Amino acid sequence: MKKGWNIIVQYQSLIWIVVAWEIIAFMQVMPERLFPSLGKVVVVAIDLISSGMLMENLPTTLFRVFAGFALAAVVGVPLGLLMSRSAKLNDVMQPMFSLGYPIPRVALYPILVFILGLGSASKVSLIFIECLFPIVLNTYYGATRVGKIYLWAGQNMGASSSQIFWRILLPATMPTIFTGLKIALPLAFIIAVLTEMIGSTVGMGYLLSYMSASLMQEKVLACVLLITLVGYLLNLLLQVIQRKYVFWQ
């Protein structure tokens, strides 16, 4: 009982927005075409699911998100760890990441499209680049702060440098690696939807721009609702994985 109430208190801002929305929609302050009631939006969203339109577009978007994100993790985590171990490598890579961080990397998209076309390759590449930054920087930061006695203990027990790298440095850095991954995943999803809106024939972003063309607000909002839901589930998935791998924190 108490727990249920806590959850309601925690998410109350959401409830206020819904209530305010429904009041405005009910009083018809704006034309219904522009401001439909949420009930109607949900009905349309369910229709998008049952008509199969969601399943025509969602897998492509998810594929792009996971491909770009996973690539960035597979490259970024070892790179961040290596940068913490080698001053030389860090001198080479650090300026690129520090200086590149504030640049809006979405600006690279037209260039990527020019090289790779409008298909998945350019989108996955942009997601990869975008995700690489928070993953490398957080991994590097975390790895430089791993207590040296863990590494010393490993050396003491006769571990090789690769054993120390993969079996001590990596797990010891895991908490901050996940900080990076949790920043990167929503970015990946945002970039996927955004690039699909620009020029694409499939994907959640495409679905959204297609719905906009219908000039029916409830269809657009239904699409936004589904995108939000998927984004939320992705974050949840990452949290579950984190709890499994960073259980000692």
Place this chain on the structure above:
Amino acid sequence: MSTQTPAIDIEKLRKVYTRGKEEVTAIQEISLQIPEGKFVSIVGPSGCGKSTFLHIVGGFIPKSTGTVRIRGKEVDKPGPDRGMMFQESALFPWKNVYDNVAWGLEVQGVEKAKRDEIVEHYLKLVHLWDFRNNLPSELSGGMKQRISLARVLAFNPDVLLMDEPFGALDAQTREKMQVELQRIWQESNKSVMFVTHDIDEAVFLSDIVVVFSGRPAVIKEIIEIDFARPRQLDVHKTQEFMDIRNHIWDLLHQEHSKSGEDEF
């Protein structure tokens, strides 16, 4: 093997830290020979270079000049011939007690059955076999240090290096740990180099107490202690014990008034 070769042989060891342009001489010059199987304590004011000394013997940090030999073999990098127990717990927080103790054996390629046997032996030796599935974060400070000891003993080093292992424990736990360490050491027959700032602890445990001066460290005095083993806690109450303890106290106290620094 020659019986003359000391377990630990340190010759004219010197350590200067450089931090940017600044130079800090931590160890002026230390020479020390420790025979096989002895329990040696190092006492000295805090900040005098005790940890530095142990880290060099362990091979974790480079020395400036001098030589360190373990059983006649010169060392300059870490290795499982010297088992180090650090001032803070170095147990891997992401591994349970069992896997922490097994880790060194695993990376050294000891096969599973043999590994299990060794881990069980040492966890039982420190009376923590029942906690093998717990994470280090679920254990008290004293238990963590016993696990650390089991982990070090498990890979069977010739020499144990212990840096204030009981420094963070309350007085009662500390005394219990001292008695237990004595028992374990007597069974193992290893040489121990034990750093502490607690004079009683040093006198109770040691065959030899080495008194360091304030920074930069030199050896002030080497004191042999020959109470019969196993020692009971009430040895603290004997006149001889108190005399030795007072003598060491005087040595350290001179040091304080000389340097004019207030370390405590």
